Amino acid sequence: MKKVEIHPEAVERVKKFTITDNNLGFGKHVAPVMIQAIYDNGQWQRFDLLPYAPLQLDPCTKVFHYGQEIFEGMKAFRQTDDQIKMFRPEQNARRFNQSARRMSMAEIPEDQFLHACDVITAYCKHLVPKRLGESLYLRPFMIATEVGLGIKPSKQFLFVIIASPSGAYFSGDSVKVYIERDDIRAAHGGIGFAKTGGNYAASLQSYTKTIDAGCDQTMWLDETHQYIEEMSGMNFMCIIDGELHTPAMRDTILDGITRRSILDIARAEKIKVIEETLSVDFMLKAIESGKCTEAFVCGTASVICPINSFLDKDKRVYSLKDGNGKIAMQLREKLIGIQAGRDDGPEGWMHAVPDINF
Structure with a gap:
């Protein structure tokens, strides 16, 4: 070295x-x-x-x-x-x-x-x-x-x-999400899993569309336009029937470190975690039926940010029962507590920086 x-x-x-x-x-x-x-x-x-x-x-x-x-x-x-x-x-x-x-x-x-x-x-x-x-x-x-x-x-x-x-990064306000039904962020065999600028550049056109629609974040679907992948710079999770659902990892999705950490915390908190392909229409129907009570995004910058509603291409709005995200906030408080040294986390999560006198 x-x-x-x-x-x-x-x-x-x-x-x-x-x-x-x-x-x-x-x-x-x-x-x-x-x-x-x-x-x-x-x-x-x-x-x-x-x-x-x-x-x-x-x-x-x-x-x-x-x-x-x-x-x-x-x-x-x-x-x-x-x-x-x-x-x-x-x-x-x-x-x-x-x-x-x-x-x-x-x-x-x-x-x-x-x-x-x-x-x-x-x-x-x-x-x-x-x-x-x-x-x-x-x-x-x-x-x-x-x-x-x-x-x-x-x-x-x-x-x-x-x-x-x-x-x-989190202001305390939940966000509105625009569902991107036309463009895609990545396809199988491409560079979707790599943290490279091209993946983010590909999201900018849709970002403008999202803001013009009065939303804050873009939800990206897979190349078939059926399954949820991630947001432009964050991973996605939702609570359905009290269980935490998140899209299974594939080579089109960035393997978020915050995502992995939240899943570990959720399991430790006795929250059932389901990692599998997640149909956007299944999730929207779960919101309509009341089974999906909250959704949120997670990443290094935002940690966790709740979602209050989704806007679909047909202008239909799907609002969450708990737009403030009770479980999301529970997981967020635990994670920032670990990061600040207020709570104990899994061994090896926090890396001590050597002290330098200068």
Whole structure:
């Protein structure tokens, strides 16, 4: 494993950096340092903690033309004893490499990935918010940097981690969901399971349609337009007859770390979990009959956000009995309690960040 080289100017810059804004939001503030690493000649050359700065790239760099890039989203939390811990970062490291393999990109050894995350988090320790649900959001990403217009995998890559002190994404309001019956986000054999920008770019047209319809989120169906897959950036769950239903994982759905964690918590709370193909029409009929009492979305940024209604293509609205999501909130409170160190969670979920004095 290569140790991250610490540049003195980066240390001086982060030491002086403060945030006075009480409304942190999401992605509004970015720490003045970043991790950067270059892959060339078949290996990672070095890892550096540098001052945050624009990237300078040739206009023919492959990432601009062929979208060869991946990213992750993860969080570090201040604990009740003031220690800083990351939530399940080894899962992000594994998923990052899974995405890298699908996109024909260089993998990063898991211990190297975790070390880089530890370093930037440790130097940004004073920027980790104190309020419950707030965090230091980390965005590791990798782009193809080989120059040339030929359509072939790049042999050169740039790995970067940036950090953003962020507020609690959940505002307390449940959301309205638009059911996308025409377009699809991904198909079997494609890149739907990879955390790559193209999957999110493919959702933007429908996002505009969703907002114009007065909704907040888009629900994506499979290539047959029958089965629920996920939202544009979050996984989906609903409560039917008191049981938690969520679409079974397939190669068109991002394997959410928050999703997996919630399912583990639900089982520990004696809530029956059903992972199987979930027909959108079955769910809508369950709402009409009163069997489906709540639905919610989950992800790193939002944790859990309840759904109050669905809007179908024919303009019909399906409203949930419990738009505030009693079970959803039960699971959310348990998860954020674990992340903040207020509640005990499964062993290994919280990764302690080494303390650095500077």
